[in-house]
Each structure stands twice: as C-alpha cells, then as structure tokens.
Amino acid sequence: MNGKELELHWIHGLVAxxxxxxxxxxxxxxxxxxxxxxxxxxxxxxxxxxxxxxxxSIRKASVWVEDKQETRDEIENLxxxxxxxxxxxxxxxxxSLMDSMDKKxxxxxxxxxxxxxxxAEIRINRGKKDGVKVGLPVLGDGFVIGRVAGVENNSSxxxxxxxxxxxxxxVVDETRELAVIAGDGKGKAWLMYLPDxxxxxxxxxxxxxxxxxxxPPGLPIxxxxxxxxxVMAGTKAFNVVFGGDLSKLLYVDIYDPGxxxx
Amino acid sequence: MTWVIVSWxxxxxxxxxxxxxxxxxxxxxxxxxxxxxxxxxxxKVFIWVAFGGGxxxxxxxxxxxxxxxxxxVAIILLLNWIWSLLPETxxxxxxFVLLIWNGSFMVYLSRIFVWDARGYSFTSGFVVQQLCIIxxxxxxxxxxxxxxxxxxx
Numbered sequence: 001m002n003g004k005e006l007e008l009h010w011i012h013g014l015v016a017x018x019x020x021x022x023x024x025x026x027x028x029x030x031x032x033x034x035x036x037x038x039x040x041x042x043x044x045x046x047x048x049x050x051x052x053x054x055x056x057s058i059r060k061a062s063v064w065v066e067d068k069q070e071t072r073d074e075i076e077n078l079x080x081x082x083x084x085x086x087x088x089x090x091x092x093x094x095x096s097l098m099d100s101m102d103k104k105x106x107x108x109x110x111x112x113x114x115x116x117x118x119x120a121e122i123r124i125n126r127g128k129k130d131g132v133k134v135g136l137p138v139l140g141d142g143f144v145i146g147r148v149a150g151v152e153n154n155s156s157x158x159x160x161x162x163x164x165x166x167x168x169x170x171v172v173d174e175t176r177e178l179a180v181i182a183g184d185g186k187g188k189a190w191l192m193y194l195p196d197x198x199x200x201x202x203x204x205x206x207x208x209x210x211x212x213x214x215x216p217p218g219l220p221i222x223x224x225x226x227x228x229x230x231v232m233a234g235t236k237a238f239n240v241v242f243g244g245d246l247s248k249l250l251y252v253d254i255y256d257p258g259x260x261x262x
Numbered sequence: 263m264t265w266v267i268v269s270w271x272x273x274x275x276x277x278x279x280x281x282x283x284x285x286x287x288x289x290x291x292x293x294x295x296x297x298x299x300x301x302x303x304x305x306k307v308f309i310w311v312a313f314g315g316g317x318x319x320x321x322x323x324x325x326x327x328x329x330x331x332x333x334x335v336a337i338i339l340l341l342n343w344i345w346s347l348l349p350e351t352x353x354x355x356x357x358f359v360l361l362i363w364n365g366s367f368m369v370y371l372s373r374i375f376v377w378d379a380r381g382y383s384f385t386s387g388f389v390v391q392q393l394c395i396i397x398x399x400x401x402x403x404x405x406x407x408x409x410x411x412x413x414x415x
Contacts, residue, residue, distance in 0.1 A: 013339040020332030040321040051278035
C-alpha cells in the first residue's frame with residue numbers, strides 16, 4: 001500500500017469508527033430502534049432457519065432420551081421397591097409364623113435312635129410331665145419329621161416320616177393337589193396318589209393338609225425331588241426331599257397347636 | 263469477498279444454533295483481516311464491509327448498534343498499521359497468523375469488558391472459543407504459504 005492509499009484507508013477507517021460511535025450513542029434512544037431490530041431478525045430468520053431447526057431437533061431428541069432414561073430409572077426403582085415390599089411382607093408373614101410356632105413348640109433332645117429301626121423311630125427326652133401328647137407333630141429345622149407315637153412320664157417315642165407305617169395327608173402348595181406321603185422304611189418317602197394329569201413337578205413344596213386328623217394343616221414337610229419315578233394304575237408318585245435332615249437328628253421341636261400361651 | 267460474506271453468515275448460523283448458550287468464535291473478522299493483509303483488494307472496501315457486518319451483527323444479537331462495527335474497524339486499522347510497519351522479510355506466516363488471532367482476541371476482551379463477564383463458566387467458554395478458532399488460523403497459514411509458493415514459482 002503506498003502513502004496515498006494508506007491515507008485514504010485511514011480516513012475511511014476513522015470515518016467508520018466515528019459513525020459507529022455516533023450510532024452507539026444515539027440510535028438506542030430513537031423510537032424506531034426496536035422495530036429496526038425486529039425487521040433485522042425477521043430478515044435473518046430465513047438463513048438462520050436451518051440452524052434453528054437443527055437446534056430444536058437436537059433439543060427434542062435430547063429431551064426424549066432423557067425422558068426415556070428417566071422412565072427406565074423410574075421402572076427400575078419401582079421394581080426394586082416392589083421386591084423390597086414383597087420381601088418385607090414375606091418376612092413379616094414368616095416372622096409371624098415363626099413367632100406363632102415358637103410359642104407353641106417345645107424343644108427336645110433325641111436320646112435314643114435304635115439301629116434296627118433307624119428310619120422308623122426315635123426317643124426324645126420330653127414326656128407327659130412336659131405336656132407331650134400322642135399325635136403331636138415333631139419338627140426338625142422347622143419341617144415335619146414325624147409325630148409322637150408313644151408318651152411316658154419323662155420321655156416319648158416319635159414315629160419318623162420315613163417309617164413304612166407312616167402315611168400323612170399332604171397338599172402340594174403350588175397346585176393345591178392333595179396326596180399322601182408314605183415312608184418306605186429306608187430313609188425315603190413318596191408323594192403318592194396323584195392323578196396322571198397332575199401338574200406337580202420338581203421343586204414344588206409340600207405341607208400338611210387340612211384333611212389330616214392329627215396334624216395341623218400348613219406345616220412344611222419338604223419339596224418334590226424328581227419327576228415321575230413310579231406310575232401305578234392311573235396315579236403317579238414322586239420322591240420327596242425333606243426339609244428337616246433326618247440323618248442329623250439331635251434336637252427336635254414338638255409342636256402343640258392347642259398350647260395356651262401367655 | 264464471497265468468503266467474507268460466507269464467514270459472516272456462518273458465524274450467524276453458529277450463534278442461532280448455539281442460541282447464545284456459549285460464546286461463538288469470531289470467523290468474520292479473521293477473514294476480513296486476511297483479505298486486508300493480503301493486499302489483493304482495495305482495503306477501503308473491507309473497512310465498510312466490516313462496518314456493515316458489525317452493524318448487522320449488533321442489530322441482530324447485541325442490541326448496541328455501532329459497537330461491533332466500531333470494534334471491527336478499529337481493530338482492522340490497528341492491525342493493518344502494525345502489518346504495514348513490518349518489513350517484507352518480517353511478514354512471515356507465523357506473524358500473519360498471530361496478528362489475525364490477536365484481532366479475534368481483542369474482540370473477546372472487549373466483550374468481556376462491556377458485559378463485565380467473569381467467573382469460571384465464562385473463562386472456560388472463552389478457552390473453548392479460542393480453541394475453535396485455531397483450526398481456521400492454521401488453514402489460513404497453510405493457504406497463505408501455498409499461495410506464496412505458487413507465486414514464487
């Protein structure tokens with residue numbers, strides 16, 4: 001740029017700066033200033049439209065994703081709360097049952113188990129003076145393992161559920177089907193007299209039935225172990241796994257539903 | 263001239279897109295300075311283009327007509343004067359790029375001063391803005407070098 005050009009360049013520049021400063025000082029006070037700004041915005045809205053459209057689309061997508069994430073989180077929270085409440089309810093019911101059973105059970109120690117009738121009977125150290133009566137259910141780890149068969153003053157005999165002469169009416173909790181548990185005298189018991197069409201399967205729980213004369217209903221016994229192993233004349237039988245461990249009978253509980261508690 | 267106009271509209275597009283949520287990088291002024299320093303065109307034209315672009319920007323976004331236009335023109339005058347003081351051998355690509363960057367930097371500083379903006383969020387926005395202009399400066403430097411190479415032969 002030569003001298004004259006530089007001079008003109010400076011003149012134009014200074015004039016532009018002066019005009020700018022004058023505008024800065026005066027125009028905001030003019031009444032037409034706002035309408036001028038609005039007109040400019042309106043004219044420039046045309047080339048800016050793609051930017052506004054893109055911005056709004058991104059914003060909507062981000063809100064949609066956030067909402068979806070919030071909904072998912074809410075569902076997870078509700079699921080967790082539901083499980084927690086179910087658990088609490090179950091715990092309350094279990095606690096209530098435990099409390100009820102604790103009040104109606106008497107602990108006893110197994111004093112004798114004859115090897116010749118290992119799976120048939122045991123002797124315990126509670127008798128008549130402790131309120132034991134014939135027919136009372138005997139529990140091991142909270143599950144029925146037998147019932148009182150004979151009572152003396154200081155001891156009683158308990159017939160085990162695996163005894164070959166033991167037959168207890170039971171109900172399968174999941175299907176509400178009635179059956180009979182019969183011991184085989186060899187450490188096992190069978191869930192018998194279920195019809196061919198029965199939907200009982202492995203893992204279902206078994207408890208004492210309402211139809212039993214001596215045992216109160218609802219006492220847990222164990223679980224169905226395997227699928228069909230015996231089929232007899234229109235019925236099927238399932239092997240049962242006991243909840244109480246009959247191999248380690250050291251202490252048992254005698255359950256007296258008619259016992260008056262304070 | 264087309265690139266200067268495109269740069270103004272690109273800056274306006276970015277401002278509309280970001281909806282004033284962050285400071286938009288200055289692209290208009292660097293293009294103006296590039297044209298003025300390159301001496302390919304009459305610099306007076308770019309003085310009035312800077313003025314017009316600044317007035318339009320102010321009417322659209324800042325609400326202070328004359329602020330951006332005065333700033334742009336003043337910065338062009340100042341930096342062109344500094345550029346003219348440099349000997350031919352001193353007009354390297356690095357100096358070229360630094361002067362253009364200085365022009366943008368002065369615009370940002372003046373806006374901080376006018377709006378009295380402070381604080382971490384503004385500082386971080388300022389840093390992001392400066393980082394966004396670096397690719398443009400690099401491209402300008404590369405382009406200038408390439409053109410100089412073409413001219414030299």
